[in-house]
Amino acid sequence: MMAAAAASEECDNVLLLEKNEKLGKKLFITGKGRCNLTNACDKQAFFDSVMTNPKFMYSSFYAFDNTSVMQFFEESGLRLKTERGDRVFPASDHSSDVIKALEMRLKERNVKVVKNVRAESLMLDGDRVCGVVTAGGDKYEADRVVLALGGISYPGTGACSDAFRLSKELGISSVAPEPSLVPMTSDDEWVKNLQGLSLKNVGVSLKCGEKEVFSGFGEMLFTHFGVSGPLVLSASGYVKEAMYKKDMVLHIDLKPALLHKQLDERILRDFADEKNKQFGNSLSRLLPSKLIPEIVKMSGIDGKKQVNSVTKEERERLVNLLKDLRINITGNRGFDEAIITRGGISVKEIDPKTMESKKIKGLYFAGEMIDVDALTGGFNLQIAWSTGYLAGKSCSRIQGE
Numbered sequence: 283m284m285a286a287a288a289a290s291e292e293c294d295n296v297l298l299l300e301k302n303e304k305l306g307k308k309l310f311i312t313g314k315g316r317c318n319l320t321n322a323c324d325k326q327a328f329f330d331s332v333m334t335n336p337k338f339m340y341s342s343f344y345a346f347d348n349t350s351v352m353q354f355f356e357e358s359g360l361r362l363k364t365e366r367g368d369r370v371f372p373a374s375d376h377s378s379d380v381i382k383a384l385e386m387r388l389k390e391r392n393v394k395v396v397k398n399v400r401a402e403s404l405m406l407d408g409d410r411v412c413g414v415v416t417a418g419g420d421k422y423e424a425d426r427v428v429l430a431l432g433g434i435s436y437p438g439t440g441a442c443s444d445a446f447r448l449s450k451e452l453g454i455s456s457v458a459p460e461p462s463l464v465p466m467t468s469d470d471e472w473v474k475n476l477q478g479l480s481l482k483n484v485g486v487s488l489k490c491g492e493k494e495v496f497s498g499f500g501e502m503l504f505t506h507f508g509v510s511g512p513l514v515l516s517a518s519g520y521v522k523e524a525m526y527k528k529d530m531v532l533h534i535d536l537k538p539a540l541l542h543k544q545l546d547e548r549i550l551r552d553f554a555d556e557k558n559k560q561f562g563n564s565l566s567r568l569l570p571s572k573l574i575p576e577i578v579k580m581s582g583i584d585g586k587k588q589v590n591s592v593t594k595e596e597r598e599r600l601v602n603l604l605k606d607l608r609i610n611i612t613g614n615r616g617f618d619e620a621i622i623t624r625g626g627i628s629v630k631e632i633d634p635k636t637m638e639s640k641k642i643k644g645l646y647f648a649g650e651m652i653d654v655d656a657l658t659g660g661f662n663l664q665i666a667w668s669t670g671y672l673a674g675k676s677c678s679r680i681q682g683e
Contacts, residue, residue, distance in 0.1 A: 283384040284667050285428045285648050288346075288674030290391035296678075297422060298388065299414065300397045301440050306381035308432065308439035312621075312663065317377030319355065320348045320667065321660035322368040328664065332656045333462075333519050338629040339654060339665065342637065346671035348664055358383035369660050401431070401444065403451065410643040426644045426677035428637075430670060433623025433650040434459050441617075445626060445651035454641060455628045457653040460523045461620030463662075465510035466532070467613045472576045476504035479572045480511065485538035488517045488611070490530050496520045499538060509609060512658065515621065518614060519657050526613045534607040536569070546601050553589040561587045568604075577603060622662050626653040637673035646673040 283305060286298040298305075309317060321328065328343065329336045352362055352370060360383040361373035372379045388395060399420065404427065405413035413423040431445040449456045468474075480503045488496040496517040503511035509532065517532070537545050549568070556564050562585025565574045578585045581600045583592060617623065627647050631640055639645040648670040656662050 283388060284670035285430055285646075285674035286393045287384065287387045287391065288671045289428070289678040290388070290393050290674075291678065292675070293678040294392065296391070296393045297424070298393055298395045299399045299401060299416070299422065300395060301400045303398055305385060305395065305397075306377075308436060308441065309381055309663075310377050311436065311439065312377060313371065315377050316371050316375045317380045318369045318371055318658075318660040318663070319362075319380055320351045320370045320664045322348060322352070322364045322370050327368075328661065331659065331661045332654065332665070334624060334653060334655045335629045336654075338632075338634050338652075339668065341635045342668040342672040343664075345675070346668045348660075350671075351664060351667045354667075355380065355383050358387055367659055401429070401448070404448070404642075404645070406642070409641065411645045426646065428646040428648055428670075428673045428677060429651065430648040430666075430673075431651045433626065434617045435461060435620040435623045435650075437618065441623075449627055452642060454631050454639065456631075457625040457628055459617075459623050459625040461614055461617045462519055462624040462655055463515045463621035463658055464518045464614040464616070465505065465619055466508050466514055466518060466611050467615065468508035468532075468609050469612050470610055472580070473504060473508060473609055474506055475576060476572055477506045479504045479570060481534070481536070481570070481573075483538070484513070485535035486513050486517065487533040487535075488520070488530070489533065490521075490525045490528050495525070495530075502534075507615065508611070516657055519655070521614075526611065530611040532609040532611055534609070536604045536607060542601055542605060545604060546597060549597060549600065553592065557588075557590045559589055561585055561589055561592055564589045577607075580607075621658065622655055623650055624653075624655045626651045629653055636676035637669055638676060644677070646677050648673040 286296050290296045312318065332339055356362060360379055362370055363373045364370050400417040401414050402417040403415045404411050405415060411427045413421055414427060415421050432441050434441055434443055446456055446459065480501060482501045484502060485499050486502065487494055498513050498516055500513045501511050502509055502513040540548060552567050553564060561583050562578050569577060581603055583596045632647055633640055637646045637648060649666040652669060654665055656665060
């Protein structure tokens with residue numbers, strides 16, 4: 283949609299072929315239906331948040347950066363708001379309003395939209411593209427074609443492997459797809475016992491063997507299969523698929539604001555206030571009720587023991603557990619639950635200044651089908667807007683010459 287809108291600024295004959303029955307189906311579910319459409323951070327913070335091939339994004343981001351994106355939507359009548367972490371949302375909290383703003387732009391500029399058509403193959407004249415053939419056999423001739431086929435994540439939105447299939451047919455190299463920003467699985471039985479428990483203001487560190495892959499502070503969630511939530515999704519952005527086959531452990535600091543000694547002193551104060559209680563009933567001030575039985579078990583301290591009988595060594599064990607609660611990570615939930623797809627058309631195949639294929643003239647790429655991905659926070663949609671805008675602008679300018 284962004285590529286079509288950008289192209290229509292300089293070209294009056296733009297056609298948008300949409301695979302689904304409506305536009306923006308995946309956009310509709312982003313940000314839990316609220317659509318975190320970009321991030322209001324500075325430029326360096328944006329590039330720091332791009333995990334794969336950030337340098338490739340220089341031209342497209344500077345052509346259409348986050349400020350330009352916000353201006354685009356506000357000029358389209360969409361009021362915006364900025365929340366924690368510089369995340370930008372529509373003021374209405376409805377992703378449908380973002381789609382409406384884009385649809386309005388397309389309508390204003392007379393972009394023709396054809397829905398329920400899937401691009402099956404490209405028509406070529408030597409090394410130049412000259413149109414698109416749909417799965418239904420229809421042929422659409424075109425001087426320029428922008429492919430924005432997306433990734434594999436969330437197949438319910440129409441996502442599939444078309445980008446990889448077409449690139450292979452065209453002899454354009456691609457990087458194998460992997461799910462990213464995805465919940466993680468664990469076989470630890472106690473983790474599944476905590477299903478539904480959300481932990482806020484905790485610190486986590488993800489290690490693969492002895493190497494720390496990610497560390498952060500925030501919120502996470504226990505599920506029936508393992509762990510999820512903002513911290514876990516962010517951590518998965520640093521994990522390559524092969525790393526799950528190694529010894530991967532998530533370390534949780536339940537009390538990151540307290541040093542070991544301070545936490546021990548806090549526990550001593552709680553014990554003093556509840557000296558007649560059993561250990562198993564003494565942690566309600568410190569921990570969520572659902573977590574207490576599991577911590578008691580893992581601490582090795584008899585839950586029926588009077589708190590005034592808990593030894594210094596046992597307290598030290600408890601402190602160490604609270605500061606380093608460990609979860610063995612076995613894998614992730616795959617493309618069905620991944621927010622984005624890592625991998626795609628190799629950036630070596632694309633001119634970053636125009637988004638045009640280096641092998642096929644008149645063919646441009648945009649969005650998630652390119653091997654560029656970022657952390658959560660609106661950065662992946664910014665990649666889509668920037669690459670889509672530059673692709674649309676580039677092809678229309680050349681066509682106009």
